[in-house]
Amino acid sequence: MTVVAVPVDVPVTGAVAVEEAPVGGDALTGGGAPVAVLSPEQPRRIGGVSRSAVLSLGGAAASALCVTILLFGELAPFSGTLGFTVTAYLVFLGVYAVLTGFEEDGQAVRDRVMTVVLWTAASLLFTALALVVGFTAWRGKDALPHGNFFTQDMQAAGPLDPLTNGGIAHAMVGTLIMIGIALTITVPLGLACAVYLNQIPGRFSRFVRTIVEAMTALPSIVAGLMVYAVWILGLGMQKSGLAAGFAISVMMLPIVIRASDVVLRLVPGTLTEAAEALGAPRWRTVWHVVLPTARSGLATAVILGTARGIGETSPVLLTAGFTAALNADPTAGPMVSLPLAVFNFVKSPQPEMIARGFGAAAVLMTMVLVLFVIARVIGGRGPGHQTRRQARRTARASRRDVARFAELHTPQLSLFDTSAAEPASAADGEDVTQGPPAPDHESSTGDAGGIDGRADGRAPTPRPAPTPAPTAAPAPGETD
Numbered sequence: 001m002t003v004v005a006v007p008v009d010v011p012v013t014g015a016v017a018v019e020e021a022p023v024g025g026d027a028l029t030g031g032g033a034p035v036a037v038l039s040p041e042q043p044r045r046i047g048g049v050s051r052s053a054v055l056s057l058g059g060a061a062a063s064a065l066c067v068t069i070l071l072f073g074e075l076a077p078f079s080g081t082l083g084f085t086v087t088a089y090l091v092f093l094g095v096y097a098v099l100t101g102f103e104e105d106g107q108a109v110r111d112r113v114m115t116v117v118l119w120t121a122a123s124l125l126f127t128a129l130a131l132v133v134g135f136t137a138w139r140g141k142d143a144l145p146h147g148n149f150f151t152q153d154m155q156a157a158g159p160l161d162p163l164t165n166g167g168i169a170h171a172m173v174g175t176l177i178m179i180g181i182a183l184t185i186t187v188p189l190g191l192a193c194a195v196y197l198n199q200i201p202g203r204f205s206r207f208v209r210t211i212v213e214a215m216t217a218l219p220s221i222v223a224g225l226m227v228y229a230v231w232i233l234g235l236g237m238q239k240s241g242l243a244a245g246f247a248i249s250v251m252m253l254p255i256v257i258r259a260s261d262v263v264l265r266l267v268p269g270t271l272t273e274a275a276e277a278l279g280a281p282r283w284r285t286v287w288h289v290v291l292p293t294a295r296s297g298l299a300t301a302v303i304l305g306t307a308r309g310i311g312e313t314s315p316v317l318l319t320a321g322f323t324a325a326l327n328a329d330p331t332a333g334p335m336v337s338l339p340l341a342v343f344n345f346v347k348s349p350q351p352e353m354i355a356r357g358f359g360a361a362a363v364l365m366t367m368v369l370v371l372f373v374i375a376r377v378i379g380g381r382g383p384g385h386q387t388r389r390q391a392r393r394t395a396r397a398s399r400r401d402v403a404r405f406a407e408l409h410t411p412q413l414s415l416f417d418t419s420a421a422e423p424a425s426a427a428d429g430e431d432v433t434q435g436p437p438a439p440d441h442e443s444s445t446g447d448a449g450g451i452d453g454r455a456d457g458r459a460p461t462p463r464p465a466p467t468p469a470p471t472a473a474p475a476p477g478e479t480d
Contacts, residue, residue: 053112056099064092089120136365140358149359154324159350168360170326171341174241175310175364177330178320178337181245182252182309187302190256194301195286197257198264209261215254223250224315232319239321241330244337247315252305259304263297264290296378303375307368313339338364 068088093113100109142163143149149167157166193212197205227247231237267290275285291298321334322344336344338360345357 052103053100056096057116060092060096060099063095064088067091067095093117133362133365133369136358137362140355140360140362142355143359144362149356150363153326155326157324159348159353161352163352163355166356168338168341168356168363170324171336171338171360172363173326173328174320174335175337177241177328177335178245178248178316179306179310181242181330182248183302183306185245185249186252186256186305186309190253190301190305191260191291191298193257194260194264195290197261199282199286199290212254212257212261215250216258218251218254220251220312221314221318223247224318226250227315228318238332239319239334240332241320241327241335244316244320244335245330247319248309248312251312251315252309255308256301256305259301260294260298263294263301266297267293299378300375303371303378307371307375310371311339311364311368313337313343316340317343338367 065088068084068091071087072084093116096116097109097113100112104112137144146163146167148164150172151169152165152167153170154166154168155170193208197209197212224247227243227250231243231246232239237243271289271293272285275289276282280288316337317340320336320340322336322340323334324336327333327335342357342360342364345353345360348354348357
């Protein structure tokens with residue numbers, strides 16, 4: 001008889017090694033029959049870099065390059081860098097899959113190939129971003145080193161003036177003012193709308209969510225035209241930074257609402273249920289539980305909306321006008337932003353103006369990248385995650401609570417004072433009438449060896465003296 005031993009906690013998938021081990025005679029085998037033991041399958045490594053993987057990757061790259069050169073040079077004389085790159089990459093994936101298949105199974109081959117594809121996509125995105133940032137900074141390198149570029153406006157500078165005269169101070173101030181106005185409108189409305197969508201479900205909330213999703217894809221020129229038609233043409237107001245702030249807030253609002261709604265959905269329902277179980281009303285639960293838990297995500301939503309609004313050009317062009325002078329009053333006169341300044345700078349054929357335009361674009365791109373980095377750092381913390389400062393504050397509060405709970409408190413007096421149980425002596429001159437003693441249940445058990453018949457040897461608990469029953473007063477004319 002042959003017994004196959006398979007570990008119950010190890011799944012048997014694929015080929016496994018079979019070893020025969022002699023087993024002594026017993027009731028199962030009926031003698032020293034060999035028992036086939038299946039060794040568990042070794043787990044596959046999904047991390048790290050091995051020597052075979054590096055060799056397979058290098059060999060596949062070399063083979064793909066050689067095959068592509070042969071195809072383009074001898075068999076099919078195509079032309080173009082894009083076609084050469086695409087063909088080489090496809091050949092590389094095929095050769096790499098074949099080389100990996102010599103050592104791994106099908107699942108491992110698919111994992112390796114998909115890993116290469118994902119790394120390629122990430123590298124392409126990073127390369128494109130680096131090229132855009134690098135090209136912009138390189139074209140604006142002539143204007144960025146000058147300090148006046150950040151402290152002066154273009155009121156006293158012309159297209160032919162050198163880079164030592166004029167700057168983008170008016171555009172930077174205008175951008176900050178417009179974004180400040182837009183944030184003042186967007187943050188309360190966006191957070192309130194997100195809380196409404198999250199806490200009050202219903203038909204109207206679904207309708208509002210549909211409108212918000214549609215506004216996410218709203219072209220910026222449409223938002224600018226709406227504010228231009230209502231504020232400037234309808235109400236007769238002039239172009240100003242305030243109108244541009246309204247237009248930018250229209251573009252920022254759906255971004256903030258959508259991102260905040262997603263963050264509020266991540267708040268654990270057990271927290272709100274616990275608050276409601278303690279009797280907290282809905283508004284107090286939202287204010288003290290939901291919003292503090294999702295604080296980091298809400299800050300990320302606001303920053304992402306700011307990054308969207310800071311780069312808008314067409315709404316500002318329609319509603320704010322253009323000026324070369326610094327204007328810090330958003331309610332009077334035209335105002336310019338960094339994207340609009342870049343647009344006007346690069347339209348000029350003069351090299352100095354083009355350099356100013358690329359310098360302003362580099363500043364704008366730096367501001368947007370900084371906002372995205374801040375959003376990524378803040379958004380990396382999940383709901384309820386604390387920073388080091390918050391953790392230290394929580395630890396100090398916990399230590400204070402422990403010290404407060406550990407303080408010695410004066411014990412409360414017992415319900416019956418033992419001194420009150422002692423009967424008054426006859427010397428006090430008072431006639432104290434005592435009722436019959438209460439029966440002692442412990443002593444009635446008949447256990448010997450203890451005090452007053454108690455088996456545990458402890459003294460009986462003193463009992464208070466019974467209160468004498470009130471005696472009715474004798475009727476008039478009656479005697480004792």
